[in-house]
Amino acid sequence: MSEEAARGGTSDERALTVLAARRYYVDDASKVQIAEELGISRFKVARLLEQAKADGVVTITVHADGLRDPVLEARLREHLGLAEVTVVEASGDDAAVRRQVGETAAQVLGATLRPGEVLGLAWGRTLTAMSAALPPLPRVDVVQLTGAIGTDLDESPVEIVRRVALRSGGVARPIFAPLVVDDARTAAALRRQPDVAAALGMFGSVTTAVVSVGSWDPPESQLLRTIGDDERQELLDAGVRAEVASLLVSDDGQLVAPAFQDRCVTIAYEQMRAVPRIVAAAGGARKARAVAAIVRAGLCTELVTDRALAEALLALPPVAVPGPPGAGR
Incomplete structure (x- = not known):
């Protein structure tokens, strides 16, 4: 032929x-x-x-976004030693994954919060997405766990607290102060301001906290980008792997650079670890080691995540979870 x-x-x-x-x-x-x-x-x-x-003439895509995977949830719950894990199918770019994980976190809160709770909220783009998707909530008081960072009002923790309080009908306690300042004396002065002090005074009553997770190595953190180059490198050299509410922790779950927290208007490390329920909302495989670190630190009792991060966490060694100071959760 x-x-x-x-x-x-x-x-x-x-x-x-x-x-x-x-x-x-x-x-x-x-x-x-x-x-x-x-x-x-x-x-x-x-x-x-x-x-x-x-030959690629036909390609098949299964559109499962928003669906949960109970089998994967059970495996990851045991692997991390957490009280609850929610794994959602999510696809698209980073913003789309954050939105889908945030929406799932909103559903979890809507189904589990009880009247009379005190809900503490950190900040982050995933929590912004969560606050926009919340169903009506039982009446709970809402307190901001950190000062603000950046100038985008839509992603401000003050706006997150406002939205959530509107859905619950409870009292809102925002913190009208920056998250990080130049020195510890300025931070101490801000903490003494009446409105800020009123919010900080509620930290011991928080029953449920919701936090996002920042990864420092690999870099996937808004806080990391706001710090000067020299200080950023100094903190990375000190072993920072992850951050929750500006609390910096290493791979083995130890608090790193406590002097940095002295310059922050935020919940203290021991206060956060004493909260009975801490829900971390995070997506994307790049955050696997950061999530493992905050679990080891006792800064997470529940996780809401996507399949990519869940599978990346399962590829890491199992996590031994410490109890909080004083008593078990």
Whole structure:
């Protein structure tokens, strides 16, 4: 056979493959129908359909966004030693994953918060998405756990607290102060301001806290980007792996650079670890080691995440979870 004839035969075969695939996958025609229409056996039709997938003529995508995976949840719950884990199917870019994880966290809170609780909220883009998707909540008081960072009002922790309080009808205690300042004396002065002091005074009553997780290595943190180059490198050299509410922890779950917290208007490390329920909302495989670190630190009792991060966490060694100071959760 000539090269030209061979090319023609190949072209005819591809055309037949495309036609069979269109009739089967788009028009819902049966293999028997297609065989009769094309004058070939149904076994030939089956081979054409397999070839269509192998050649990329047909690609199949399962749209499962928003669905939970109970089997994966159970495996990860045991692997991390947490009280609860929620794993949601999520796809798209980083912003889309944050939105889907945030929406799932909103559903979890809506189903589990009880009247009379005190809800503490940190900040972050995932929590912004959560606050926008919340169903009506039982009446709970809401307190901001950190000062603010950046100038985007939509992602401000003050705005997150306001939205959540509107959904619950409870008292809102925002913190109208920056998260990080230049020195410990300025931070101490801000903590003494009446409105700030009123919020800080509620930290011991928080029953449920919701936090996002910042990864420092690899870099996936808004706080990290706001710190000067020299200090950033100094903290990384000290072993910072992750942060929750500006609390910096190492791979083994130890608090790193406590002097940095002295310059922050935020909940203290021991106060956070004493909260009975801490829900961390995070997505994306890059945050696996950061999530493992905050679990080891006792800064997370529950996790809301996506499949990619869940599978990345399962690829790491199991996590031994410490109890909080004083008594077990």
